[in-house]
Amino acid sequence: MADEEKNNQGGSEQQLEFSPEVMRSMQRHKEKQNERKAKRIAEQPPFLITSLMDAMTILLTFLLITLTADPLNIKQDSHLLLAKSTAVMTVEDAIPVTVRKSYISVDTEDVVKVECKMADGRICDPQIIERNTFCDQDPAECSPQELEILKSVNYYVDKSYKEEGDDRSLLIIPLFKKLDEKVRALKEENAALNREYKGKVNIICDRSIPYRLVAEIVNSAGQAELHDIRFAIIYTTAR
Amino acid sequence: MARRPSARSHGKEEVSTDINLIPIMGMICILIPLLIYAFKFYEIKTQPVTAPKMGLGKPALPGEEQKKPLNLTVIITDRGFSIKQEASVAGADADINIEKKTFKDKNGRPFVDYDFPALYSKLMEIKKKFKDETTINIGADMNIKWEVIARAIDASRIQLKKESYDDLDSYSRAEEDFDAEGKAKLLFPQVVFVVAD
Numbered sequence: 001m002a003d004e005e006k007n008n009q010g011g012s013e014q015q016l017e018f019s020p021e022v023m024r025s026m027q028r029h030k031e032k033q034n035e036r037k038a039k040r041i042a043e044q045p046p047f048l049i050t051s052l053m054d055a056m057t058i059l060l061t062f063l064l065i066t067l068t069a070d071p072l073n074i075k076q077d078s079h080l081l082l083a084k085s086t087a088v089m090t091v092e093d094a095i096p097v098t099v100r101k102s103y104i105s106v107d108t109e110d111v112v113k114v115e116c117k118m119a120d121g122r123i124c125d126p127q128i129i130e131r132n133t134f135c136d137q138d139p140a141e142c143s144p145q146e147l148e149i150l151k152s153v154n155y156y157v158d159k160s161y162k163e164e165g166d167d168r169s170l171l172i173i174p175l176f177k178k179l180d181e182k183v184r185a186l187k188e189e190n191a192a193l194n195r196e197y198k199g200k201v202n203i204i205c206d207r208s209i210p211y212r213l214v215a216e217i218v219n220s221a222g223q224a225e226l227h228d229i230r231f232a233i234i235y236t237t238a239r
Numbered sequence: 240m241a242r243r244p245s246a247r248s249h250g251k252e253e254v255s256t257d258i259n260l261i262p263i264m265g266m267i268c269i270l271i272p273l274l275i276y277a278f279k280f281y282e283i284k285t286q287p288v289t290a291p292k293m294g295l296g297k298p299a300l301p302g303e304e305q306k307k308p309l310n311l312t313v314i315i316t317d318r319g320f321s322i323k324q325e326a327s328v329a330g331a332d333a334d335i336n337i338e339k340k341t342f343k344d345k346n347g348r349p350f351v352d353y354d355f356p357a358l359y360s361k362l363m364e365i366k367k368k369f370k371d372e373t374t375i376n377i378g379a380d381m382n383i384k385w386e387v388i389a390r391a392i393d394a395s396r397i398q399l400k401k402e403s404y405d406d407l408d409s410y411s412r413a414e415e416d417f418d419a420e421g422k423a424k425l426l427f428p429q430v431v432f433v434v435a436d
Contacts, residue, residue: 052264053263053264053267056264056271057267059271060270060271060274063274063278064274070283072283074283075277076279083385084386084389085284085286085392086415087286088284089284089285089287091283091285092285202285207386208384209384210381210384210385211378211380211384212382214385214388215434218432219290221290227290228287229287230285231285231287231288231385233286233389234281234282234284238412239355239394239410239411
């Protein structure tokens with residue numbers, strides 16, 4: 001029985017043994033196969049970027065159009081955070097007045113410095129302004145004591161910039177002068193082009209700015225013959 | 240000496256006519272992050288306000304009846320809203336006070352806020368009595384933030400589906416009402432800022 005098994009094993013070993021010619025032929029076949037595979041890999045392009053290029057071009061065009069279509073081009077930060085509203089009036093070309101927590105600017109040029117003071121008379125440092133913006137956005141993240149302190153933060157324009165240095169005045173002289181200059185230039189341009197002067201101004205106002213300062217800016221704009229005042233807001237569906 | 244056909248076909252070196260897109264691709268890859276950084280993911284709209292006009296109004300023409308204005312004014316204070324109207328036109332309801340109210344947020348936590356639903360409901364009542372009136376004067380205490388004033392203008396600008404709302408949640412989600420032509424029904428769209436002494 002054991003001899004029989006040995007004979008069987010020996011028989012199977014004999015079946016796997018090939019003659020040297022067959023072995024050489026098999027090796028040649030394998031080499032050819034490898035050569036063909038290497039050739040196929042070499043013929044393939046390394047990386048197809050044409051379709052990726054198309055997608056990138058579409059994205060680039062979309063971003064460029066979106067950026068250039070916005071006449072206000074507002075970039076929000078801790079010094080400028082807009083109020084939210086459901087108003088749907090689109091932004092039109094007008095003189096832009098930006099009211100940040102640090103400066104009032106007309107058409108990117110800083111005109112008046114905005115001061116910041118707390119109830120105890122301390123001047124706000126940049127950290128307080130940043131913290132005020134943070135707590136304004138997410139009050140749950142700030143303690144009630146901190147909220148109470150930040151509630152007293154007041155933004156204002158120094159009386160030296162106002163008419164006759166009177167703190168009660170609603171006319172900010174440098175702002176009025178700058179707007180008046182812009183209005184004159186606009187009127188001349190409209191007269192040359194035979195266009196009607198509409199007296200529009202876009203006010204891009206930070207949401208923490210108090211009514212006193214807003215009223216001063218509106219009054220200064222009104223005095224400079226800008227009666228169609230539009231406040232920039234972030235559109236929201238919830239009131 | 241004759242060459243084999245296979246050797247002849249491989250004799251010349253092939254010149255690629257494709258444009259090298261890799262430098263352009265590199266430039267685009269730099270431009271896109273820059274533009275995405277400058278891109279804003281919110282929509283900017285505008286809220287119109289009329290600057291108060293100085294001086295006297297136009298004198299009435301002979302024979303023309305001088306109609307008394309309603310002079311509807313909303314004053315925002317730390318305590319809430321105060322609606323004022325010309326007493327001889329509005330009658331007994333000339334002065335209305337709307338105090339701040341305690342609302343509940345999504346998590347059920349109470350918070351105190353201006354009662355914008357009540358302000359809207361009162362303004363709707365006034366609009367029903369004075370349909371032709373379009374002007375509203377808005378004033379505030381000097382320390383009131385612009386965001387509160389913006390919300391008050393929002394409440395007075397347009398008519399909503401219902402005439403009154405009790406809670407902040409249903410008011411904030413309320414849809415605008417439209418007329419037969421599909422235009423939004425206006426409430427008091429002409430906003431004039433006033434400064435109360």
